[in-house]
Amino acid sequence: MSSSRESILAAVRANRPPATALPPVADFGGEASVERFTEWLHFIGGQVVRLAPDQPLEDAVQQLFPKAVRIASNLLPATVPVNGQTTTEVLEAVDLAVLQGELGVAENGAVWVPEANMLHRALPMITQHLALVLDHRHIVATMHHAYAAVQHTGAYGVFIAGPSKTADIEQSLVIGAHGARSLVVLLR
Amino acid sequence: MNHPQRAAVFTSDAERTTWHDETLWFVRQKRDKAVYAIPEFQQLRQLASDIKEHTLSRLDEYLEQFERNAQANGVQVHWAADAAEHNRIVLGIMRGVGATSLVKSKSMLTEECHLNPFLVQNGIAVVDTDLGERIVQLREEAPSHLVLPAIHLKKEDVGETFHLHLGTPKGEKDPQALTEAARLHLREKFLVGQVAITGVNFAIAETGAVVVCTNEGNADLGVNLAQVHIACMGLEKLIPRTADLGVFTRLLARSATGQPVTTYTSHFAKPAPGRQIHIVIVDNGRTRQLGRPDFRASLKCIRCGACMNTCPVYRRSGGHSYDFTVPGPIGAILSPNIDLHQHSSLPFASTLCGSCTDVCPVKIDIHTQLYKWRQLIAQANELPAAKKWGMKLLSSVLARPGVYRFGGKVAREGLRLLPHGLTHATAFNPWAKARELPEAPKQSFREWFEQQSSIPTGQA
Ligand code: SF4
Numbered sequence: 060m061s062s063s064r065e066s067i068l069a070a071v072r073a074n075r076p077p078a079t080a081l082p083p084v085a086d087f088g089g090e091a092s093v094e095r096f097t098e099w100l101h102f103i104g105g106q107v108v109r110l111a112p113d114q115p116l117e118d119a120v121q122q123l124f125p126k127a128v129r130i131a132s133n134l135l136p137a138t139v140p141v142n143g144q145t146t147t148e149v150l151e152a153v154d155l156a157v158l159q160g161e162l163g164v165a166e167n168g169a170v171w172v173p174e175a176n177m178l179h180r181a182l183p184m185i186t187q188h189l190a191l192v193l194d195h196r197h198i199v200a201t202m203h204h205a206y207a208a209v210q211h212t213g214a215y216g217v218f219i220a221g222p223s224k225t226a227d228i229e230q231s232l233v234i235g236a237h238g239a240r241s242l243v244v245l246l247r
Numbered sequence: 248m249n250h251p252q253r254a255a256v257f258t259s260d261a262e263r264t265t266w267h268d269e270t271l272w273f274v275r276q277k278r279d280k281a282v283y284a285i286p287e288f289q290q291l292r293q294l295a296s297d298i299k300e301h302t303l304s305r306l307d308e309y310l311e312q313f314e315r316n317a318q319a320n321g322v323q324v325h326w327a328a329d330a331a332e333h334n335r336i337v338l339g340i341m342r343g344v345g346a347t348s349l350v351k352s353k354s355m356l357t358e359e360c361h362l363n364p365f366l367v368q369n370g371i372a373v374v375d376t377d378l379g380e381r382i383v384q385l386r387e388e389a390p391s392h393l394v395l396p397a398i399h400l401k402k403e404d405v406g407e408t409f410h411l412h413l414g415t416p417k418g419e420k421d422p423q424a425l426t427e428a429a430r431l432h433l434r435e436k437f438l439v440g441q442v443a444i445t446g447v448n449f450a451i452a453e454t455g456a457v458v459v460c461t462n463e464g465n466a467d468l469g470v471n472l473a474q475v476h477i478a479c480m481g482l483e484k485l486i487p488r489t490a491d492l493g494v495f496t497r498l499l500a501r502s503a504t505g506q507p508v509t510t511y512t513s514h515f516a517k518p519a520p521g522r523q524i525h526i527v528i529v530d531n532g533r534t535r536q537l538g539r540p541d542f543r544a545s546l547k548c549i550r551c552g553a554c555m556n557t558c559p560v561y562r563r564s565g566g567h568s569y570d571f572t573v574p575g576p577i578g579a580i581l582s583p584n585i586d587l588h589q590h591s592s593l594p595f596a597s598t599l600c601g602s603c604t605d606v607c608p609v610k611i612d613i614h615t616q617l618y619k620w621r622q623l624i625a626q627a628n629e630l631p632a633a634k635k636w637g638m639k640l641l642s643s644v645l646a647r648p649g650v651y652r653f654g655g656k657v658a659r660e661g662l663r664l665l666p667h668g669l670t671h672a673t674a675f676n677p678w679a680k681a682r683e684l685p686e687a688p689k690q691s692f693r694e695w696f697e698q699q700s701s702i703p704t705g706q707a
Contacts, residue, residue, distance in 0.1 A: 063326045063327060063328040063332060063530075064326035066328060067310075067326055067328060067482065067528075067530045067534060068307050068310065068311070070530070070534035070535075070537075070538075071306045071307040071310065071482070071534055071537065072307045073538070074534055074535075074537040074538030074543075075303060075304055075305065075306055075307065075537060076300070076303055076304050076537075076540070076543060077304060078301075078304045078305065079297070079300050079301045079304050080297075080301060081297075081298065081301040081302075081487060082294050082297045082298060082301075084488070084490040084491075084493070085290075085291070085294055085493060085494055087286075087287040087290070099507055102507070103506065103507065103510070143519060143520065147438050147472055148438075150472075151434070151438060164508075166497075166507060167507035167508040168507070168508075169508050169512070179471075180467075180470075180471035180519055181467070181468060181471035181472050183467075184464040184467045184468045184471065184511075185437075185468060185471075185472070201493070201497065202492070202493045202496045202497050202508070203490075203493035203494075203497075204493075205493070206489055206490050206492055206493045207490065207493075209489075210489070211454065211489065212451075212454065212456055212489060212514035212516065213514070213516065214320075214516050214517035214519075215513075215514065215515055215516065215517070215519070216513075216514050217467065217511055217512065217513045217514070218496075218508065218511070218512040218513075219510065219511060220507070220508050220509070220510050220511075220512075221510055222510070223462070223463055223464040223510055223511075224462050224463070224510060225378045225379075225426060225462060225463050226395075226462075226504070227377070227378040227379035227382065227395065227396070227397050227426075228378070228382075228397070228400075228402050228405050228422040228425055228426065229270075229400075229401060229402045229405075229422060230270055230273070230274070230395070230398070231402075231422040231423075233422050233423050233426040235426070235427075235430065236378060236426060236430065236462065236463035236464060236465070237376065237430060237433060237434070237437070237463045237464045237465045237468050238463065238464025238465075238467070238468060238510070238511070239464070
């Protein structure tokens with residue numbers, strides 16, 4: 060194909076340093092508790108809400124987001140149907156997305172959301188507010204455990220840690236840059 | 248202009264210099280707090296360094312593995328020997344899909360390749376979507392930091408820029424209000440972007456996926472709304488396994504800003520149905536650096552910016568004083584590989600204190616490399632005349648004890664007798680800018696020692 064490919068690979072081959080070993084995959088243990096997860100998520104601007112075992116998801120969402128009208132979700136009766144073909148105009152008007160998170164990380168408050176849970180790849184970012192439902196038994200200690208559990212990151216998948224934020228103006232933290240303005244994790 | 252001259256422009260505003268220095272030191276302190284909370288942090292640094300070193304030692308094999316897997320995912324892989332080829336490839340992809348507008352998330356590589364001006368010349372509308380990058384784009388400036396592109400600006404500057412370009416009220420300088428204005432302005436751009444460009448933080452050989460780390464969500468928003476995603480990466484971004492991300496995601500944000508992790512850690516492997524992903528793998532001098540045993544470790548860099556936050560020279564001279572895409576200590580060891588003559592002053596923009604090396608999450612021996620570049624720059628006859636002759640004079644004096652003794656005497660007398668205006672004239676003595684010379688002692692150590700040994704022993 061392209062000649063640059065061959066010349067680059069040839070240059071790498073000629074210039075690469077002597078072989079060194081690849082270290083085995085790391086695991087340093089760590090605490091996989093709900094408390095730690097909650098603490099970190101608060102620290103990075105998110106919120107954790109514990110659901111009672113028999114509490115319907117709709118109730119909790121209604122209480123937390125009384126003003127949300129356009130809700131996209133496959134976990135509760137939605138007001139905006141969203142799938143892979145949904146147009147940008149419709150996506151852009153979504154107030155709240157309620158999606159399933161697969162895995163929480165105690166050391167940083169991140170939640171793994173694979174493509175299959177997103178309805179549309181842009182939904183978790185374009186929605187004004189995001190709620191992720193998470194099984195409290197699916198919290199791991201560190202990113203090492205998270206990647207060990209996820210194994211393959213699939214066609215597309217994201218660790219989401221708190222709401223979108225920026226500190227690009229004089230290092231002052233502002234929540235709600237381009238993605239969701241708030242993030243709530245609903246723990247089951 | 249060289250680094251000292253450009254730094255002089257920056258430091259002429261003493262108040263701003265102090266503010267810049269303190270702001271970046273604050274980021275360094277946040278980094279420390281995050282790092283000290285992880286007992287295994289030093290082991291993680293070693294692991295990261297070992298993984299990168301191993302990857303470089305078999306880079307050709309990992310690149311081929313990555314390409315195979317990416318292609319199997321339905322991704323189109325392109326190779327660019329230099330910046331010009333990279334830019335041509337991107338333009339070709341855009342023309343191929345008939346696109347005229349582009350949204351870009353953070354990519355230092357496209358800065359390095361000067362992609363924006365090239366595309367604009369060719370009739371493409373380019374919008375940088377990272378807030379800091381958008382600010383400097385509107386001001387027609389270059390980013391001044393790897394992860395904090397607008398760190399050289401104060402909120403009043405941003406307010407003025409947004410007033411001019413986004414129509415915010417004159418005098419508005421509240422970061423919250425300004426960010427909201429940018430959010431609304433950029434949402435419009437996201438919604439109509441036909442093609443989205445992202446950088447790449449890590450490329451995973453075993454899956455063909457690329458990983459992009461952001462806080463704002465702009466990369467994901469741009470990519471997932473556009474028909475075409477172009478991911479541009481330097482060939483040193485490879486890591487072998489998905490599991491290695493465990494090490495690097497734990498190090499990157501903590502080292503960069505003191506966050507436990509970036510808000511979004513996004514893994515792109517396959518295009519959504521009906522859409523396209525292109526990956527452009529760029530050399531642009533990297534294979535040459537790989538062939539320099541003293542300097543190849545610089546290719547381990549994960550662009551966290553910790554070395555600049557800690558650097559006493561960067562903090563007080565500003566990112567633009569380096570006049571290179573990557574500023575700070577790491578920029579000073581990458582730039583001479585690109586053009587030794589043009590960037591010959593950068594390895595001297597350091598006190599060699601070694602703080603950069605101490606904080607680097609992948610254990611690059613940055614200050615050692617700075618020292619080594621200095622030797623090469625001297626050999627290549629690229630030292631400024633004053634420094635060169637100063638060094639020559641000094642070494643000839645130090646090699647002759649008689650001359651040294653005489654010179655010391657002259658200096659001691661001279662410093663005492665000559666007027667301050669002369670001994671501290673910055674034309675002769677640039678060291679004395681904003682510094683006082685020490686008070687000259689009456690006698691030298693040698694004279695003192697001879698006096699002592701003439702005192703009979705046995706009496707204290
Ligand atoms: S050289 Fe090290 S500290 Fe500096 S940006 Fe690169 S990884 Fe970070």
